[in-house]
Amino acid sequence: EYFVIKGTKLWDGQTLYDLYKKAYMPWEWHYELKELAEKLGLVWFSSPFDFSAIDFLEKLNCPAYKIASFEIVDIPLIEYAAKTKKPLIISTGIARLDDIQEALDACKRQNNFEVILLKCVSDYPTDYEDINLLTLKNMAETFDCLVGLSDHSKGIEVPVAAVTLGAKLVEKHFILSRNIDTPDKEFSLTPDEFKEMVRAIRNVEKALGKVTYELTERQKKARKLARSLFVVKDVKKGETFTLENVRSIRPADGLPPKYLKLILGKKAKKDIKKGTPLSWELIDF
Structure with a gap:
């Protein structure tokens, strides 16, 4: 047994x-x-x-x-x-x-x-x-x-x-x-x-792999598809930037979205066409 x-x-x-x-x-x-x-x-x-x-x-x-x-x-x-x-x-x-x-x-x-x-x-x-x-x-x-x-x-x-x-x-x-x-x-x-x-x-x-926060070359290229600030309506020189004419959209050719609050209420230095990536040169401080 x-x-x-x-x-x-x-x-x-x-x-x-x-x-x-x-x-x-x-x-x-x-x-x-x-x-x-x-x-x-x-x-x-x-x-x-x-x-x-x-x-x-x-x-x-x-x-x-x-x-x-x-x-x-x-x-x-x-x-x-x-x-x-x-x-x-x-x-x-x-x-x-x-x-x-x-x-x-x-x-x-x-x-x-x-x-x-x-x-x-x-x-x-x-x-x-x-x-x-x-x-x-x-x-x-x-x-x-x-x-x-x-x-x-x-x-x-x-x-x-x-x-x-x-x-x-x-x-x-x-x-x-x-x-x-x-x-x-x-x-x-x-x-x-x-x-x-x-x-x-x-x-x-x-x-x-390993513990790392470094980006691969492919990730670096992918950042091009991140959001950024674009002019989404035609804006005249001296016109105020608002949520109606500036938005965070893709790709990443404009200013980082973190600057949106700083830009709202500022005025355009010149006429800007719809679809233009927003840059500091376009903003009148």
Whole structure:
């Protein structure tokens, strides 16, 4: 009874053994996947679940290790991975604050400070209202480390939003087709969806930019379309400027509208035709 899953949306009634038998990555796949990733210029890594898996991955010169959410309480496993001095990616899907701190302390005891924490909710698929992305910034400040997102919601909105809040890494499940019967197909992205997520994140990264009030060259040109003061009726020399013959309209060839109150009641220095941008030379002070 201890090993039967209860209280989940997708896997109730299954044993942990049966679930992970379907979900685990066969060790022999690593050779081909490593070769393909390196050929494509991709960084590959894997999630070990015991010491023997780390030993195996070390023989493949695995460049980093991902500690899954349910293993964050396995301090001996984290210490063993940290001993390799490789970067560690630690998910926090079931973790309390003290669990996260203990995991980080385990890494520090091995003089491994290359750790990124992933905000995560171990509920599959995750409801949007349970994700609490605003925790990302607090997590980065509280633990003084890089943060990212391990996402199990449907769609791509949550990863894209996470990037705006400081996520430096996004983990998302991947499936070639939802016609394939896998335990995670309900919250995995197809190739087209994954590509769209990456495209959206890269665009958002560009859009985040920097804090600046400087205008781009295009904005400077756009200012030509701003409002300014124009004479909107023919005005004779000596005639008074009023709201009937001076208005704030586009484009920006006349005086700025902020001078309207100053100009009202003043007189024209000469005859002015309708449609003329108002300038100081036309006003008799």
